[in-house]
Amino acid sequence: MEKNEPHPHPSWIEIDEGQFRKNIRAVRKRIGQVLFCLPVKANAYGHGLIEIGKIAIEEGVDYLGVSCLKEGIYLRKAKIQAPIVVFGAIHEDQIENLIRFNLEFSISSKFKAEIVKEVCGRLKEKCSVHLEVDTGMQRTGVRPETALSLLSYLRENPCFEIKGVYSHLATADCREDAFTEFQIDTFSYLREKVGAGEYLWHLANSGGVLHYPRSYFDMVRPGLLCYGYLPSGEKDSEIKPCFSLKSKISYFKAVASDKGVSYGHLYRTKEPTRLVTIPIGYGDGYLRAFSNKAPVLIREQRYVVSGAVCMDQFMVDIGKSTAYVGDEVTLIGKGGKEEISLWELAKLCQTIPYELLTLFNERLPRKYIKFSCAD
Numbered sequence: 031m032e033k034n035e036p037h038p039h040p041s042w043i044e045i046d047e048g049q050f051r052k053n054i055r056a057v058r059k060r061i062g063q064v065l066f067c068l069p070v071k072a073n074a075y076g077h078g079l080i081e082i083g084k085i086a087i088e089e090g091v092d093y094l095g096v097s098c099l100k101e102g103i104y105l106r107k108a109k110i111q112a113p114i115v116v117f118g119a120i121h122e123d124q125i126e127n128l129i130r131f132n133l134e135f136s137i138s139s140k141f142k143a144e145i146v147k148e149v150c151g152r153l154k155e156k157c158s159v160h161l162e163v164d165t166g167m168q169r170t171g172v173r174p175e176t177a178l179s180l181l182s183y184l185r186e187n188p189c190f191e192i193k194g195v196y197s198h199l200a201t202a203d204c205r206e207d208a209f210t211e212f213q214i215d216t217f218s219y220l221r222e223k224v225g226a227g228e229y230l231w232h233l234a235n236s237g238g239v240l241h242y243p244r245s246y247f248d249m250v251r252p253g254l255l256c257y258g259y260l261p262s263g264e265k266d267s268e269i270k271p272c273f274s275l276k277s278k279i280s281y282f283k284a285v286a287s288d289k290g291v292s293y294g295h296l297y298r299t300k301e302p303t304r305l306v307t308i309p310i311g312y313g314d315g316y317l318r319a320f321s322n323k324a325p326v327l328i329r330e331q332r333y334v335v336s337g338a339v340c341m342d343q344f345m346v347d348i349g350k351s352t353a354y355v356g357d358e359v360t361l362i363g364k365g366g367k368e369e370i371s372l373w374e375l376a377k378l379c380q381t382i383p384y385e386l387l388t389l390f391n392e393r394l395p396r397k398y399i400k401f402s403c404a405d
């Protein structure tokens with residue numbers, strides 16, 4: 031049995047490991063010597079938490095970022111020893127494990143800080159924290175006006191080992207955005223007041239890394255960019271997607287004219303034709319919204335999903351063309367000279383690459399391909 035594929039399955043995700051490494055190197059080149067935190071939350075944006083975590087560390091990434099305790103524990107149980115920061119707001123019943131698994135976490139209010147202090151006291155342990163400041167996302171984090179007093183509180187209590195101060199950008203996807211400049215200014219001002227040097231100050235997401243060098247400070251946290259997508263939808267010459275979605279035709283049938291296809295008969299054949307069945311559906315994270323819309327590649331030819339996507343499969347009308355059971359189908363990525371981009375699919379159903387990537391679930395095995403064909 032192959033390591034990456036415990037049980038053969040007719041649909042799978044392919045991760046081009048070589049291209050992922052290139053993306054990390056390209057980002058490193060861009061950011062220079064500041065620390066590099068790779069967000070690996072939500073199963074590393076669908077790319078596989080543990081595998082991506084390990085490759086990233088090999089490539090010299092300094093920190094891994096996750097959203098919750100559980101993701102941090104998975105990384106630790108996989109023997110990843112790099113610093114890990116948990117971004118999401120913490121809950122009281124998680125504090126003990128955050129400490130036990132050596133996970134750094136956010137302090138986003140005095141209220142939370144007091145609870146953490148109490149738990150540390152009970153356990154006779156210290157904890158490593160990042161003070162989260164809200165400079166304009168209105169999500170979590172203290173207001174800039176109260177950041178200094180909360181920082182003093184953390185300093186006064188020796189159970190807190192303060193690692194960093196951070197904030198999150200709300201509108202950095204585009205260049206020259208006034209609100210992003212405002213957030214950077216607010217954060218800079220706070221850093222000047224506290225003094226640089228003692229803590230890691232971090233603010234930049236992918237948009238920040240791409241368009242706002244002024245947002246780099248001591249560490250950056252680009253997620254989507256490292257996985258090969260620009261949040262604006264533009265293309266880059268070095269940074270490219272490394273995620274493909276593939277399947278194999280599971281059935282073929284000749285069908286007469288004017289036959290309804292799939293649930294609700296949302297598609298009807300226009301003439302005698304050929305239908306192939308693809309064994310992947312919304313139960314895998316291939317959206318029902320792709321019904322009658324999404325392109326697929328079979329033998330380097332583009333077709334469109336015919337009728338409703340079912341839970342586990344969907345059909346494609348291939349007209350007079352030839353295709354056989356077992357033929358490879360590309361649903362995302364390159365298939366010969368043709369390519370279906372994630373951005374194209376995202377736009378078809380009014381969403382963003384982030385959402386599509388994180389919907390693909392564990393029913394789909396992930397295969398890691400060592401050598402990049404992009405060379």
Ligand SMILES: *Cc1c(COP(=O)(O)O)cnc(C)c1O
Nearest residue numbers: 069117198235236251252253254
């Ligand atoms: C997800 C996340 C990021 C990465 O955002 P991208 O848009 O993928 O670059 C950075 N910082 C925090 C706190 C996050 O939650």
